[in-house]
Amino acid sequence: MIRQIEGSLAVAEAVALCRPEVICAYPISPQTHIVEGLGAMVKGGTLTPCEFLNVESEFAAMSVAIGSSAAGARTYTATASQGLLFMVEAVYNASGLGLPIVMTLANRAIGAPINIWNDHSDSMSQRDCGWIQLFAESNQEALDLHIQAFRLAEEMSMPVMVCMDGFILTHAYEQVDMPTQAQVDAFLPPYEPRQVLDPADPVSIGAMVGPEAFMEVRYIAHAKQTMALDRIPQIAAEFAQVFGREAGGLVRGYRLEDADTAVVALGSVVGTLEEVIDARRAAGEKIGLLSIRSYRPFPLAAVRAALAGVKHFVVLEKSFSVGLGGVVALDVRKAMSGMAAVGHTVIAGLGGRPITQASLQRMLDDVMADRLQPLTFLDLNWEIVNRQLAREASMRRSGPIAENLLRDIGQKPAPEAKP
Amino acid sequence: MTQNIKFYQTGTFTVGNRLLDPEHRAVQASIQRDNSLTSGHRACQGCGEALGARYAVDAAMRATDGQLIAANATGCLEVFSTPYPETSWKLPWLHSLFGNAAAVGSGIAAALAVKARKAGLERSAVRVIAQGGDGGTTDIGFGCLSGMFERNDDVLYICYDNEGYMNTGVQRSSATPPGARTATTVPLGPNPGEEFGRGKNLPLIAMAHEIPYVATATVADLRDLEAKVEHAMSLHGARYLQILVPCPLGWGAASCDTIRLARLARETGLFPVFEAKGGEITAVTKIRHQQPVENYLRLQKRFAHLFGDKGRPDIVARIQAMADKNIRRFGLLEAAE
Ligand SMILES: Cc1ncc(C[n+]2csc(CCOP(=O)(O)OP(=O)(O)O)c2C)c(N)n1
Ligand code: SF4
Ligand SMILES: [Mg+2]
Numbered sequence: 001m002i003r004q005i006e007g008s009l010a011v012a013e014a015v016a017l018c019r020p021e022v023i024c025a026y027p028i029s030p031q032t033h034i035v036e037g038l039g040a041m042v043k044g045g046t047l048t049p050c051e052f053l054n055v056e057s058e059f060a061a062m063s064v065a066i067g068s069s070a071a072g073a074r075t076y077t078a079t080a081s082q083g084l085l086f087m088v089e090a091v092y093n094a095s096g097l098g099l100p101i102v103m104t105l106a107n108r109a110i111g112a113p114i115n116i117w118n119d120h121s122d123s124m125s126q127r128d129c130g131w132i133q134l135f136a137e138s139n140q141e142a143l144d145l146h147i148q149a150f151r152l153a154e155e156m157s158m159p160v161m162v163c164m165d166g167f168i169l170t171h172a173y174e175q176v177d178m179p180t181q182a183q184v185d186a187f188l189p190p191y192e193p194r195q196v197l198d199p200a201d202p203v204s205i206g207a208m209v210g211p212e213a214f215m216e217v218r219y220i221a222h223a224k225q226t227m228a229l230d231r232i233p234q235i236a237a238e239f240a241q242v243f244g245r246e247a248g249g250l251v252r253g254y255r256l257e258d259a260d261t262a263v264v265a266l267g268s269v270v271g272t273l274e275e276v277i278d279a280r281r282a283a284g285e286k287i288g289l290l291s292i293r294s295y296r297p298f299p300l301a302a303v304r305a306a307l308a309g310v311k312h313f314v315v316l317e318k319s320f321s322v323g324l325g326g327v328v329a330l331d332v333r334k335a336m337s338g339m340a341a342v343g344h345t346v347i348a349g350l351g352g353r354p355i356t357q358a359s360l361q362r363m364l365d366d367v368m369a370d371r372l373q374p375l376t377f378l379d380l381n382w383e384i385v386n387r388q389l390a391r392e393a394s395m396r397r398s399g400p401i402a403e404n405l406l407r408d409i410g411q412k413p414a415p416e417a418k419p
Numbered sequence: 420m421t422q423n424i425k426f427y428q429t430g431t432f433t434v435g436n437r438l439l440d441p442e443h444r445a446v447q448a449s450i451q452r453d454n455s456l457t458s459g460h461r462a463c464q465g466c467g468e469a470l471g472a473r474y475a476v477d478a479a480m481r482a483t484d485g486q487l488i489a490a491n492a493t494g495c496l497e498v499f500s501t502p503y504p505e506t507s508w509k510l511p512w513l514h515s516l517f518g519n520a521a522a523v524g525s526g527i528a529a530a531l532a533v534k535a536r537k538a539g540l541e542r543s544a545v546r547v548i549a550q551g552g553d554g555g556t557t558d559i560g561f562g563c564l565s566g567m568f569e570r571n572d573d574v575l576y577i578c579y580d581n582e583g584y585m586n587t588g589v590q591r592s593s594a595t596p597p598g599a600r601t602a603t604t605v606p607l608g609p610n611p612g613e614e615f616g617r618g619k620n621l622p623l624i625a626m627a628h629e630i631p632y633v634a635t636a637t638v639a640d641l642r643d644l645e646a647k648v649e650h651a652m653s654l655h656g657a658r659y660l661q662i663l664v665p666c667p668l669g670w671g672a673a674s675c676d677t678i679r680l681a682r683l684a685r686e687t688g689l690f691p692v693f694e695a696k697g698g699e700i701t702a703v704t705k706i707r708h709q710q711p712v713e714n715y716l717r718l719q720k721r722f723a724h725l726f727g728d729k730g731r732p733d734i735v736a737r738i739q740a741m742a743d744k745n746i747r748r749f750g751l752l753e754a755a756e
Binding site for chain 1: 485491497503510523528530
């Protein structure tokens with residue numbers, strides 16, 4: 001059924017259609033509307049039987065999820081940013097134990113300085129944690145990916161994070177096609193755990209493992225993520241059959257056929273990029289776009305195949321490894337190793353800075369003119385950066401950086417910010 | 420001359436099983452006990468925690484007819500019971516992290532509640548315990564524990580209190596008593612060992628949550644411990660049991676003194692043994708013959724710096740004052756006959 005609803009509510013309804021048995025919630029923007037929606041459904045009796053726990057921290061949220069998943073319940077939670085970092089120890093534990101928890105990550109910057117707006121720093125901070133990470137381009141895809149996520153997680157016995165851009169998607173009212181319960185039931189079988197805490201067949205889970213087997217346990221996690229590289233496109237194909245639309249998969253190419261230049265990106269910025277690509281194609285440029293939808297496992301072969309013909313590729317990412325540069329760019333460059341194509345990293349949209357078509361056009365003009373630096377910060381305000389660097393060079397007690405910069409641009413943080 | 424024999428053991432639920440009818444004997448005295456934490460684990464000789472865990476979990480198994488799941492915090496109990504690929508646990512058991520056993524317990528209980536409703540039952544026949552050491556309870560796991568209490572989740576949390584971080588080599592926790600030497604409270608300076616005026620009393624904090632049941636016990640009073648576990652399992656909601664479990668290694672005590680130390684901790688008044696319901700104390704185990712704290716302290720090397728030539732009688736006196744305060748506060752002394 002076509003509905004005009006907020007992205008968060010669309011996700012909440014999709015999760016409810018997956019018949020979760022335990023949901024744990026802790027508030028953090030921009031994830032709050034999702035769990036609020038689910039909480040209302042449980043309390044109102046439309047989502048039943050389901051236990052909804054208001055926990056005291058994200059660390060507890062993931063820990064409750066670990067317990068309920070190990071006891072055989074389909075388990076869901078959601079978080080963002082500081083919340084993800086607060087639960088990190090349990091995030092690693094959930095994947096290490098092989099528990100198929102599904103979690104929405106409403107992507108948001110990580111402080112300090114505290115910032116509630118969108119970027120992908122939170123996802124990337126957990127790049128190596130053993131969770132599958134899927135990225136949604138749109139609200140429709142976010143909704144669809146959650147249904148696929150439960151299927152994938154439970155099949156692989158691995159946790160899955162569905163990453164959707166905070167505010168840009170979570171708070172946007174868009175048209176979505178909401179599936180029926182019958183469709184979801186046809187696609188998603190009841191959860192059949194590989195391991196479960198059951199008095200009829202007692203097992204110990206979470207034993208201490210020493211050097212004699214630790215590497216093997218870790219390798220098996222990698223082997224399973226490698227298998228997921230096959231299962232993700234298969235599940236997406238089955239999804240398309242049942243629901244009649246495409247969503248998910250490893251990567252999605254856009255106008256890449258004869259492209260000399262490709263932009264690589266993940267998440268909602270792909271939509272903006274499509275319009276930019278269309279405009280440049282209309283002007284006669286051979287340019288295309290590659291959307292990475294599965295960030296972990298990283299589809300090295302699929303990326304390499306998609307970009308096989310290009311001479312230039314630009315990884316446009318909302319994440320940043322301080323002291324190095326791009327995060328996603330590392331993986332793309334690995335996929336492209338041995339190929340002649342020239343790679344660029346563009347860091348954009350950190351802390352919610354808008355990525356406008358005009359900026360993207362300017363950046364691509366630079367690519368075409370062969371003057372784009374290997375590492376570029378899109379729309380960086382060099383004036384305030386240089387002023388602060390000069391300040392620090394000229395005096396010892398130069399004061400707090402963020403406050404200096406804000407004073408320089410004569411602007412206070414957005415008043416509606418509620419951290 | 421005839422003398423009236425007083426069966427103290429019967430009245431006080433100590434180990435004197437043979438004086439009781441078979442049906443009143445301890446779970447541990449029965450060959451039908453579950454041995455939930457069975458032999459082969461790697462605990463030190465005389466480990467109070469191993470003893471306490473076996474007593475408590477076997478009693479919970481008996482109370483639930485074997486329908487029990489345990490969540491376990493990181494710590495000695497976890498490490499010595501599950502050296503890969505072996506396990507001493509005969510019940511379904513999950514170790515997740517050091518600071519989250521209570522939340523993991525909440526998650527298991529939530530899963531069981533949903534499964535029960537799906538099966539058309541009001542509540543699950545399978546019950547949940549979460550357990551950890553004092554560090555995993557009073558310090559790093561405190562947030563999760565308080566959350567579990569506050570939500571009144573259907574979990575019995577058992578804290579095995581050996582008054583320090585033993586698994587990592589005997590460091591101070593917020594359950595370490597004043598004067599005690601640990602690796603991070605060394606016996607140097609004007610206030611050797613753990614300082615006075617620090618630490619927290621978790622049973623009282625648990626009571627402040629007004630949960631259905633809070634109790635303390637020691638490994639010296641087996642039947643009392645078992646009775647408390649059994650009672651706890653007859654209730655629903657959040658329940659808390661703190662068991663004093665002497666640690667020969669960390670306390671610098673003889674392995675054969677574990678039970679004696681646990682008994683002395685109670686009989687000095689240093690470790691009050693009581694029960695509370697809904698935030699109010701409902702029963703205390705009385706002290707028949709109050710022991711001076713010195714009798715307890717002298718058996719432990721962690722207090723050795725308080726005695727001898729360069730001893731600190733002033734500190735011993737302060738510890739005695741603490742015991743006396745507990746005795747007054749909890750009404751621990753039996754009225755003179
Ligand atoms: C987050 C985290 N911090 C620290 C540790 C190290 N650690 C493991 S067990 C332990 C001590 C446990 O003390 P306690 O809970 O009192 O149990 P005991 O070993 O004394 O029975 C510590 C500090 C850890 N495993 N995880
Ligand atoms: S160190 Fe203490 S608690 Fe740990 S196994 Fe040895 S006696 Fe038991
Ligand atoms: Mg301890």
